[in-house]
Amino acid sequence: MLEEIYKPLWVSIIGNVLLAFIKLIAGFLYSSIALISDGVHSLSDVVTSVIGYLGIKISSKPPDRSHPFGHSRFEPLVAFLIGEALIIVAYEIGRDAVGRMLRGEVIEVNSVMLAVTILSILVKEAMFRYSVHVGRKLNSQIIIADAYHHRSDALSSVAVLFGLGTQKLGFQYGDALAGFIVALFLVKVSFDIILENVGYLTGQAPPFEVCEEIKRRALSVPNVLGVHDLRAHYVGSKLHVELHIEVPPELTLKEAHDISEEVRERIEEIEDVDRAFVHVDIKGVTE
Structure with a gap:
């Protein structure tokens, strides 16, 4: 069962690394704040998948003399710190997007940028469906939660596609606006991570x-x-x-x-x- 539970996490990590690399290369190559921010969003999914992988590993590690009740607190501690880092990243992206709109900076949208975004939507939706299927089959909340991060990234890519598409049709701030929207996605993801793991770290009562x-x-x-x-x-x-x-x-x-x-x-x-x-x-x- 453990081997099967790891498969969607490895698919998630490898898939998101490749997508982030493609988005960031295209984003920097064509100065697209929307693609850069979407690439960062994919990297945030890599982080959550790694946390999920470590969570399963840590939960199976037996208690020892220094941690008589196990090592489970390390997972939310790392996740909390990552959530804090994502807020900083979201702020920087949002600031750059607003700055571009205020300065009136315009980029030229091409077919490569649109193709990268469409590829991201299709791949992330496929990863979502696969992870949800395995998560429900094994009744693993970690896998199911990871699946919905794929859906979140797919939705942010839809926002990027809309922004790039409107810019290609004549709306000069489409790219910057899409980048700002994805920054808001990142803020939501980071706050969700922080609030959930603060509860775990402070001994919160269950529902x-x-x-x-x-x-x-x-x-x-x-x-x-x-x-x-x-x-x-x-x-x-x-x-x-x-x-x-x-x-x-x-x-x-x-x-x-x-x-x-x-x-x-x-x-x-x-x-x-x-x-x-x-x-x-x-x-x-x-x-």
Whole structure:
């Protein structure tokens, strides 16, 4: 399964590197801020794919003496720093695009520029469909998230195609305007990365629905009479869960222990959960 899960990420990394290289070469060759910004957007997708690859690698790395709860926090830390860098890149692109419009700088759009943009749209849409298919087949949120980055890049290339097309038809600011729009795409991508990973780094609680699923799974175990003091927080991109269960007073210590182990196993089957810590309380005796 691991081999299959890596395939769409490698396709993403190689495909985006090639597309970014083609866009940037064409952009610098013909002074197109739109193609340059779209090339940077493709490079941002390379980064997210690499993060996804490292995320899978890191999550499979066992805890050690220096990191007794694993290494999962490294993934959101790197992602957060990358999100910060993307904001700077988006600012520089947006500033250059606005500067070109204010200075009235005009470029000549040619068929090579249009062909590169159309190629980008077609390739990114194909990569999106392939990654979504594999992600849903393997139920991998990392692969599915990576797929939607392909769709985002395809949409930014549509904006570039529109800008270059309008400029070829006579609107002199088409290229600069398209570059500014792609810069806004980059700002959105960077803020999404930052906000998501701040939550992971600061121990944010999971959504209400996840907590309810944890309670449901605990209560589905025979002889679990109640659940209380449920606490869950992200350690990296995975959850650590702590909860108390109530069991009947007539059970032996071994029976109560076996119940707690079954509750732990059922909770750890939830995709987002890394570890569950279950405390046993005797109904009507302990709290």
